[in-house]
Amino acid sequence: MSARPRPHFYGGLMAGDQDRNDTGELWSAPSFLTRIMGFSFFASLFSNTYGLGSVKLLVLGSIIETGRRLCQWLFERLRFQYSITIQFGEGDPTYEWIILFLTEHNVWRRSRDFRVTAKNSSRKWGIETSPSSQPEGSADYVPTYELPQLFRWNGYWLEIKRSKGTPTYTQMGAQSLSTIFITIYTLDMTVVSKLVEKARLRYVEVSRPNVIIHTADTPHFGPTFTWNNVKCKIRRPLDSIILEEGVIDSIVGDAREFLDMENWYIDAGIPHRRGYLLYGPPGTGKSSTIHALAGELGMEIYSLSLAAGFVDDSFLQRAAASIPKRAIFLIEDIDCAFPSREEGEHPMPLLPGYPGMMGLGPRLPSRTRSTVTLSGLLNVIDGVGSEEGKLFFATTNYIDHLDPALLRPGRIDRKIQYKLATREQATALFLRFFPQSYITFEDSKVSSVDEKQSRLGELAKTFSQGVPEYEFSTAELQGYLLSCKKHPEQAAIGIGAWVEQERIERKERKEREIERKAKEQQSRDEVTQMQFANMGGLGMMSKRGGGQKVGGALRGPSMPKALPGASLVSLSTDSLSQPDMAFTDGFTSDSDSVSVSTLPTAA
Numbered sequence: 001m002s003a004r005p006r007p008h009f010y011g012g013l014m015a016g017d018q019d020r021n022d023t024g025e026l027w028s029a030p031s032f033l034t035r036i037m038g039f040s041f042f043a044s045l046f047s048n049t050y051g052l053g054s055v056k057l058l059v060l061g062s063i064i065e066t067g068r069r070l071c072q073w074l075f076e077r078l079r080f081q082y083s084i085t086i087q088f089g090e091g092d093p094t095y096e097w098i099i100l101f102l103t104e105h106n107v108w109r110r111s112r113d114f115r116v117t118a119k120n121s122s123r124k125w126g127i128e129t130s131p132s133s134q135p136e137g138s139a140d141y142v143p144t145y146e147l148p149q150l151f152r153w154n155g156y157w158l159e160i161k162r163s164k165g166t167p168t169y170t171q172m173g174a175q176s177l178s179t180i181f182i183t184i185y186t187l188d189m190t191v192v193s194k195l196v197e198k199a200r201l202r203y204v205e206v207s208r209p210n211v212i213i214h215t216a217d218t219p220h221f222g223p224t225f226t227w228n229n230v231k232c233k234i235r236r237p238l239d240s241i242i243l244e245e246g247v248i249d250s251i252v253g254d255a256r257e258f259l260d261m262e263n264w265y266i267d268a269g270i271p272h273r274r275g276y277l278l279y280g281p282p283g284t285g286k287s288s289t290i291h292a293l294a295g296e297l298g299m300e301i302y303s304l305s306l307a308a309g310f311v312d313d314s315f316l317q318r319a320a321a322s323i324p325k326r327a328i329f330l331i332e333d334i335d336c337a338f339p340s341r342e343e344g345e346h347p348m349p350l351l352p353g354y355p356g357m358m359g360l361g362p363r364l365p366s367r368t369r370s371t372v373t374l375s376g377l378l379n380v381i382d383g384v385g386s387e388e389g390k391l392f393f394a395t396t397n398y399i400d401h402l403d404p405a406l407l408r409p410g411r412i413d414r415k416i417q418y419k420l421a422t423r424e425q426a427t428a429l430f431l432r433f434f435p436q437s438y439i440t441f442e443d444s445k446v447s448s449v450d451e452k453q454s455r456l457g458e459l460a461k462t463f464s465q466g467v468p469e470y471e472f473s474t475a476e477l478q479g480y481l482l483s484c485k486k487h488p489e490q491a492a493i494g495i496g497a498w499v500e501q502e503r504i505e506r507k508e509r510k511e512r513e514i515e516r517k518a519k520e521q522q523s524r525d526e527v528t529q530m531q532f533a534n535m536g537g538l539g540m541m542s543k544r545g546g547g548q549k550v551g552g553a554l555r556g557p558s559m560p561k562a563l564p565g566a567s568l569v570s571l572s573t574d575s576l577s578q579p580d581m582a583f584t585d586g587f588t589s590d591s592d593s594v595s596v597s598t599l600p601t602a603a
């Protein structure tokens with residue numbers, strides 16, 4: 001008798017045992033499994049010790065894994081029930097507060113991963129590399145904050161995690177915005193608000209010597225709006241702004257009064273907002289005034305340029321709505337939201353949408369125009385985004401381009417004109433530029449403080465007399481003074497020659513500008529001719545007087561029925577003798593005036 005292998009127990013049936021089924025057919029356990037379940041592999045496992053060992057391991061592993069998952073689930077449940085998690089999205093002002101707070105609490109001290117960047121005005125929360133409060137050297141060491149961190153604050157355990165957002169691809173490259181998650185092991189919501197408020201107060205305190213300027217440099221379409229660039233500028237003293245007597249004080253006084261009277265606004269049912277428009281030639285101190293004011297009032301600036309291609313009505317709306325209370329909302333060069341006179345005179349000669357125009361001729365250079373509409377802008381100024389103690393500031397070099405609707409009180413409450421420098425301003429600028437302690441006089445007899453003072457006064461007078469009133473901006477005069485730093489005598493004596501030189505250069509620039517405009521005009525006319533020719537007619541268009549009217553002649557068998565994007569309102573019919581008038585169908589807009597005469601169709 002051959003030794004039978006030791007049978008293995010499986011569901012009451014011995015592997016290797018033979019038995020008969022109901023029909024009397026002979027079958028064995030493995031063949032049963034094979035036939036009934038089709039698991040010959042498992043069946044063979046039970047037929048040897050190695051197989052059984054594997055199964056035991058499998059079962060054990062499963063139990064351990066199930067146990068682990070159960071613990072994790074229980075932990076998550078407990079955590080969910082006995083903790084509060086808050087999120088801070090990059091781009092929201094609170095993100096800045098919390099990052100500073102965590103950095104100051106040394107939360108990232110165990111970080112082993114740093115991004116090193118050269119120090120610049122962009123705000124970065126780098127770790128301190130020296131015991132002093134000032135980070136050493138000319139680089140910032142910013143932890144990449146990848147590992148979750150645990151720390152204790154006010155007797156509570158806090159767990160910090162940071163997740164990197166999915167990258168957004170923009171013209172400026174890929175950008176991913178991260179989110180900080182803080183889990184606080186408490187059920188008391190006041191702990192959360194205390195933490196956030198503490199972080200905010202600390203942020204305000206740390207930022208005090210600086211003016212914080214938030215800008216939106218790239219488009220982002222997340223749940224929180226992205227003021228994705230934060231810059232830090234040293235606060236500028238108010239008296240460094242040289243304007244006509246009393247102007248700066250009146251702006252500061254007005255803004256202070258507005259901020260202090262919140263309750264009055266609420267009681268009177270008037271939206272708590274105030275709008276200022278600073279207008280005047282470039283370099284006269286408009287932006288500098290706003291920065292100095294922000295420093296004086298301890299407010300942050302949220303600055304947006306409407307010229308950025310991605311800024312449209314909805315972006316503007318979200319931008320304004322995400323500005324916190326007691327902040328300055330600044331729109332620089334607000335006129336770029338509207339066509340300039342010059343653009344109005346010369347509508348874009350290429351008419352997009354007309355099939356015959358595709359790829360025709362060069363696109364002419366034009367001023368950057370915003371995609372923001374007037375109604376979109378007015379909505380933002382009127383809407384929630386501009387309430388809650390926000391100061392709205394706009395600057396422009398061309399107040400005439402602005403729609404009267406924008407300038408009405410309630411939207412713009414104060415208009416402040418900036419002018420080119422007066423002699424008084426020139427004197428003040430000179431004295432500010434040459435503080436006694438920094439300068440050396442060529443005349444060695446001038447040594448005492450009083451002598452220096454009176455000599456400086458004389459030089460300032462000479463300087464200002466050499467400056468013609470309302471001809472140069474303060475920025476231009478500052479540029480000149482910078483060329484003779486520390487040498488006031490040289491600056492005072494040389495001003496006459498500089499003024500003459502500037503006048504010559506200006507004249508040359510003007511001539512070049514006229515030449516450039518003439519060339520632009522010429523190429524516009526050429527493109528217009530090409531377009532008309534392309535529409536099947538023999539088109540001849542010529543500008544008359546460089547103004548609104550275009551005079552010319554059109555003839556051809558198939559005059560265009562419509563000219564998408566173009567407009568035709570005044571039609572000279574003097575020489576009309578053919579039924580070619582049909583081509584005027586579809587010219588509906590009256591924004592640009594085109595005068596067209598038709599000639600008899602060529603035989």
Ligand SMILES: Nc1ncnc2c1ncn2[C@@H]1O[C@H](COP(=O)(O)OP(=O)(O)OP(=O)(O)O)[C@@H](O)[C@H]1O
Nearest residue numbers: 240241242243281282283284285286287288474475
């Ligand atoms: N009134 C002023 N007082 C002091 N500094 C001035 C004044 N005007 C101009 N400056 C100096 O000139 C430079 C440019 O000034 P700023 O940017 O404020 O001019 P702006 O009127 O805003 O010009 P733009 O219209 O081109 O924006 C700054 O360095 C500023 O210090």
